[in-house]
Amino acid sequence: MVGSKYSTRQRTSPATNNQGRLRRCSRITTAAGQHCRADSRRVARLTALALLALGLFVRVVHLGTEVGDGEVTFRSRYAPAELEALSAAREASWRAVRPPQPAPALSREDQYLTEALWHVQARNTAWEAAPVTAWGENRILEKYFSPALGLGHNWSAAQRADGDRRAAGRPPVYSSRAEKLPLWTWPKPLFWLGLVALLTPFILAGWGRNPSRLDP
Numbered sequence: 001m002v003g004s005k006y007s008t009r010q011r012t013s014p015a016t017n018n019q020g021r022l023r024r025c026s027r028i029t030t031a032a033g034q035h036c037r038a039d040s041r042r043v044a045r046l047t048a049l050a051l052l053a054l055g056l057f058v059r060v061v062h063l064g065t066e067v068g069d070g071e072v073t074f075r076s077r078y079a080p081a082e083l084e085a086l087s088a089a090r091e092a093s094w095r096a097v098r099p100p101q102p103a104p105a106l107s108r109e110d111q112y113l114t115e116a117l118w119h120v121q122a123r124n125t126a127w128e129a130a131p132v133t134a135w136g137e138n139r140i141l142e143k144y145f146s147p148a149l150g151l152g153h154n155w156s157a158a159q160r161a162d163g164d165r166r167a168a169g170r171p172p173v174y175s176s177r178a179e180k181l182p183l184w185t186w187p188k189p190l191f192w193l194g195l196v197a198l199l200t201p202f203i204l205a206g207w208g209r210n211p212s213r214l215d216p
Contacts, residue, residue, distance in 0.1 A: 044206035048199055055195040063191060064183030072140050074119075074176035075183040077111055083144045086112045090147040101151060115179070116141065116148035122178035127163075135167035136174030 064077045076083065090112060099113060123137035138160075141149055149155075155163065 041206050044202045048202035048206055051195075051199055051202065055199075058184075059188075059191065062182055062184055063188065064179075064185055066185050067144070068173075069143070070173065072136055072143070072174045072176065074140055075179050075185065076115055076144075077183065078115075080144075083112075087144065087147055094147050094150065098151065112145070113148060116145035118178045118180055119145060119176065120148065120153045122176070131163065131166035132170045132174065135163045135170060136176060137178060138163060139174065140176055140178075 061077075064075050065079050067074055067076050067078075067080055067083065069080075078086065099110065100107075103110070103113075119137045119140050123134050123141065126133035126137065138155060141153070
């Protein structure tokens with residue numbers, strides 16, 4: 001029995017031992033590679049989701065348009081037709097229920113009202129030192145945010161006449177920069193195209209076909 005075990009050990013060649021070691025190393029390397037690929041796909045997915053969230057945030061908060069009518073120009077998140085529709089809607093809803101002033105800290109932001117208050121603040125701040133600015137901001141409020149004036153921000157007839165008199169030397173077109181946040185006037189189709197182009201490689205890396213699953 002002892003001789004039989006001894007002879008079996010003698011028949012195990014060094015080449016066979018090396019092949020066994022190579023197979024074990026290969027299995028370890030393959031497992032490590034699969035683990036690295038899984039980590040890479042996870043990072044790609046998280047990056048794609050983060051970029052998508054950032055893109056949506058920019059679209060909602062910072063993407064705007066230049067509104068102009070030959071008398072005033074200003075930047076807004078809304079196109080002129082949208083401002084007109086929002087003004088009509090707020091006129092009806094605020095007549096029934098006035099929005100709280102100031103808005104509660106945890107309430108949903110009314111972006112239309114927020115933009116209106118930008119122009120109210122710019123108008124009031126400029127009243128003494130920059131009458132042209134005060135007049136221009138008030139014209140923007142009258143033309144595009146009139147429901148907000150009914151919340152206690154309207155000029156009296158005497159103040160309106162005084163504002164007209166003090167701004168008599170105003171330029172033909174008043175250009176406002178009352179916005180408190182950057183509003184970028186990028187074309188919306190170009191913005192979405194750029195976002196898709198930025199997301200595509202991460203989507204393919206994170207959710208595309210996994211080559212390791214096709215290995216025999």
